[in-house]
Amino acid sequence: MSRKPSATQSxxxxxxxxxxxxxxxxxxxxxxxGGSVERRFGVYRNNVREGLIGALASRFPVTEKLxxxxxxxxxxxxxxxxxxxxxxVLMEWGDALPAFIETFEPAATVPYLADVARLExxxxxxxxxxxxxxxxxxxxxxxxxxxxxxxxxxxxxxxAILRSPYPVLxxxxxxxxxxxxxxxxLGGGEDMLVTRPQMRVELRPLPPGAARFFEALEExxxxxxxxxxxxxxxxxFDLTLxxxxxxxxxxxxxxxxxx
Amino acid sequence: MQALxxxxxxxxxGVGFKPEHFDAIIEAVQPLGFFEIHxxxxxxxxxxxxxxxxxxxxxxxxxxHGVGLSIGSxxxxxxxxxxxxxxxxxxxxxxxFSEHLAWSSHxxxxxxDLLPLxxxxxxxxxxxxxxxxxxxxxxxxMLLENPATYLLFEESTIEETEFLALIARRxxxxxxxxxxxxxxxxxxxxxxxxxxxxxxxxAAVGEIHLGGHAETTDDLGAPLLIDSHDRAVKDPVWALFExxxxxxxxxxxxxxxxxxxxAWPVLLxxxxxxETILSARYTPDAA
Numbered sequence: 001m002s003r004k005p006s007a008t009q010s011x012x013x014x015x016x017x018x019x020x021x022x023x024x025x026x027x028x029x030x031x032x033x034g035g036s037v038e039r040r041f042g043v044y045r046n047n048v049r050e051g052l053i054g055a056l057a058s059r060f061p062v063t064e065k066l067x068x069x070x071x072x073x074x075x076x077x078x079x080x081x082x083x084x085x086x087x088x089v090l091m092e093w094g095d096a097l098p099a100f101i102e103t104f105e106p107a108a109t110v111p112y113l114a115d116v117a118r119l120e121x122x123x124x125x126x127x128x129x130x131x132x133x134x135x136x137x138x139x140x141x142x143x144x145x146x147x148x149x150x151x152x153x154x155x156x157x158x159x160a161i162l163r164s165p166y167p168v169l170x171x172x173x174x175x176x177x178x179x180x181x182x183x184x185x186l187g188g189g190e191d192m193l194v195t196r197p198q199m200r201v202e203l204r205p206l207p208p209g210a211a212r213f214f215e216a217l218e219e220x221x222x223x224x225x226x227x228x229x230x231x232x233x234x235x236x237f238d239l240t241l242x243x244x245x246x247x248x249x250x251x252x253x254x255x256x257x258x259x
Numbered sequence: 260m261q262a263l264x265x266x267x268x269x270x271x272x273g274v275g276f277k278p279e280h281f282d283a284i285i286e287a288v289q290p291l292g293f294f295e296i297h298x299x300x301x302x303x304x305x306x307x308x309x310x311x312x313x314x315x316x317x318x319x320x321x322x323x324h325g326v327g328l329s330i331g332s333x334x335x336x337x338x339x340x341x342x343x344x345x346x347x348x349x350x351x352x353x354x355x356f357s358e359h360l361a362w363s364s365h366x367x368x369x370x371x372d373l374l375p376l377x378x379x380x381x382x383x384x385x386x387x388x389x390x391x392x393x394x395x396x397x398x399x400x401m402l403l404e405n406p407a408t409y410l411l412f413e414e415s416t417i418e419e420t421e422f423l424a425l426i427a428r429r430x431x432x433x434x435x436x437x438x439x440x441x442x443x444x445x446x447x448x449x450x451x452x453x454x455x456x457x458x459x460x461x462a463a464v465g466e467i468h469l470g471g472h473a474e475t476t477d478d479l480g481a482p483l484l485i486d487s488h489d490r491a492v493k494d495p496v497w498a499l500f501e502x503x504x505x506x507x508x509x510x511x512x513x514x515x516x517x518x519x520x521x522a523w524p525v526l527l528x529x530x531x532x533x534e535t536i537l538s539a540r541y542t543p544d545a546a
Binding site for chain 1: 299300302303304305306307308309310326327328329332333334337339340343362363364365366367368369370371372374375376377379381382385409410411412413414447448449475476477478479481483485
């Protein structure tokens with residue numbers, strides 16, 4: 001006795017096979033000529049695989065360039081099997097890739113790769129973030145230093161602060177665009193700031209302590225508190241320089257309401 | 260019941276918008292009736308995608324074409340995604356919204372491809388429910404596109420053209436006739452594309468799609484065409500297009516070129532070729 005398979009079953013089998021091993025073709029499918037449907041099913045398999053790998057590559061172009069197309073495809077395929085997209089909005093898929101890279105054995109020889117991917121994820125978020133005007137210099141210039149120290153700021157939706165033990169921003173800059181991957185001489189770590197004051201994503205290296213300063217502001221601490229935290233982290237912290245960067249970069253969109 | 264907004268693109272040629280063409284497009288008034296976008300590429304909150312689209316919207320009619328709603332799935336529709344589509348339609352008030360007779364998500368995983376479904380009474384009921392729900396949520400009459408398919412389900416009991424006709428009749432939705440998909444599927448299943456068009460409910464068609472396809476072969480060496488959107492529209496597809504326009508008169512007609520995207524003038528020439536076929540059929544009233 002055979003029961004006709006419901007569409008739920010046949011589509012479930014199709015879904016499992018389309019990301020499954022290359023030789024698996026679900027039952028119940030046919031071609032007009034009665035031949036094997038392996039190549040026909042392979043079109044769907046290829047569309048799914050190439051489409052998803054391509055979506056990741058477009059979010060992580062420098063990550064791809066650093067390891068090459070073949071390596072990146074293998075990485076992306078392993079990632080998509082363990083972290084498949086859960087939404088049709090693919091611009092949001094791949095935030096877990098940096099952490100995945102850290103666990104991906106073959107990438108162990110490229111220790112800075114995960115942090116390059118973190119920078120690219122932050123760029124992609126900044127690109128699609130909500131629009132907001134940066135806080136105007138005059139708004140802060142109008143305040144005396146005592147008042148200024150008490151000011152808390154509202155983060156711009158595009159803001160990200162990254163720290164890496166590797167010179168990730170330098171690596172990114174040397175490998176962006178159409179040029180051949182540049183040779184690398186590993187220097188020290190870099191902190192960096194990602195903003196999008198208007199329509200262009202901007203990346204800036206941060207001087208010593210500035211990452212702590214921006215992190216504290218992002219957490220909602222006052223400018224005075226943030227400066228102290230940055231000084232506590234390193235005596236090299238330069239408040240004037242950090243303050244200038246804060247204004248130039250458009251990292252914050254408003255002065256928070258006093259509570 | 261609230262009246263659904265109709266699909267009302269101009270009966271002219273249009274192209275799928277690619278960001279790399281933006282600068283060339285805004286340099287001049289383009290001889291195009293509309294632009295089409297893939298809805299899912301505009302689901303971020305802000306930034307350059309929305310800035311460009313808002314700029315285009317000032318000058319051109321807009322078609323929002325979803326690729327991720329999975330209307331052909333036996334599972335319930337993704338209401339969160341439907342909310343995103345509703346927000347996008349509210350933001351841009353497009354002249355048309357369309358989606359596909361296909362599924363792309365299953366058990367929470369998104370496959371990023373337009374995957375085929377068996378055509379049975381069971382799946383028909385399900386797709387009808389889904390189209391009804393989309394139209395109710397968006398407050399719009401949607402267009403549903405015929406798929407390009409590479410294989411057949413043994414359990415199918417209804418022909419694709421009949422399946423689409425029944426959906427259109429039961430939901431009141433319009434159809435998006437992709438003539439490249441007609442040629443691709445007909446070749447892949449050794450059907451006569453002209454006969455497919457004869458059976459297609461042309462009266463329900465609200466938009467045409469044109470695109471390029473790649474050629475390969477199946478396991479027995481039979482032709483297998485792939486809906487690749489990576490090259491110019493081929494001659495037999497232009498011929499089918501002329502047949503449809505001869506029968507239906509001018510319709511909004513879109514050239515899709517999504518991969519290996521050419522320079523703007525190349526894409527524009529394709530759209531002008533479509534416009535030439537359309538304009539041969541403009542009547543003084545319609546023009």
